[in-house]
Amino acid sequence: MAAGYVIVGWNRFKRAYDGVLLAGLAAFLAAHAGAGILLAPAGQHPSEVQLLIRASGAAAFSLLTIILCIGPLARLTPRVLPVLYNRRHLGVACFAAALVHGGLVVLWYHGFSEVNAFVSLLISNPRYGSFGGFPFESLGALALLILFVMAATSHDFWNHVLGPRLWKWIHMSVYAAYGLLVGHVMLGAVQGEKGLAQAALAGGSALLVAGLHIVAGQLERRRDRAVDGPPEGEGWLDAGPAEAIPDGRAVILVPPMGERIAVFRDGAKVYAVANACRHQGGPLGEGRILDGCIVCPWHGFQYRPEDGCSPPPFTEKIPTYRTRITGGWVFVEPSPQPPGTPIAPSIAGEAG
């Protein structure tokens, strides 16, 4: 959280996370290179550089697949949340592996060209009008550029400078990078000698990512309380009975227009705030109220439910919404109040 802007320090969990990540990455590279030697046809052993090119490319693709699976998996089971907390570390490791792969490719295959190595990469396969023969190297280069921008802006400093919306928008381009990489791997397989096995692995990974997103999306739709129309006068949204909101938890409203709304109950008090955390857009409605503050399930950012402000000295603010309880049912005004606006809670059990 930020008081203006404060660096989030390292802790034991982060160090352990990075230790496991680096050990896993090293083991993957060694295993992939070893398999490359063992499975190579007799007399066609690849060079060390070629082995590293393949292993680092496979590592980057596998890491990105894992990264994209973590989000939906965390929605299916909270046990994945600890991995989600520091997902950016995986992203930086993915970029590092991709950079090694791309750098070695440029040096190994284009470094001795008569033209600039990068220019050589772009023009070595001129079949840009072909589908099956499309130069897969260009797709990889574009994906690497996207991964670079994401890794370079992964520090919380950038969330502060860019603002959560722009930061999120930039980091959603991970899906474009993944699509480019799937194309890169599959076209490379078709045009190279790896053939069906590599294409099937890439396609299977893409299907896994898409499938998990679909399942998690359906689960979220069931959890969300979709509001199709205004059941109350003045367009207030029906959040259901107050008693149906678990104590210290929230239900999430999906209004016909605008952002999701998290409706929390803390004892008899009912509050409504924007569902998106100011930090990285985490789902506040999936968090809980602890010590009087809403705690984001992603990184622990806190907000007071009565005014949407982080407790001092922190300065984040989220929009708040007016609520009222009629006959035990909670209704929420659909238009948000400016971030940090104090709103008195509605009291469950009082005559509405």
Next chain:
Amino acid sequence: MSVALAEAIWRGLALYFGFGLVTGIGVILFGLKRLAPGRLPWRVRLVILPGLAALWPVVLLRLAGVRPAEDRA
């Protein structure tokens, strides 16, 4: 892709990131206080340098006083 187009892409990227790197170094040395109140350690400044090189247009906007959309709401 023609050689001319590939060279134009290469030069465009080199110019963009080259200017961004110079701008980023300038921001790290002289303009960081306007972006992030408080003193940032040098290791953090080095970590954010690639981002400054990549997103220098947004950084210049922030230095010019244009705030993120959320802060203007």
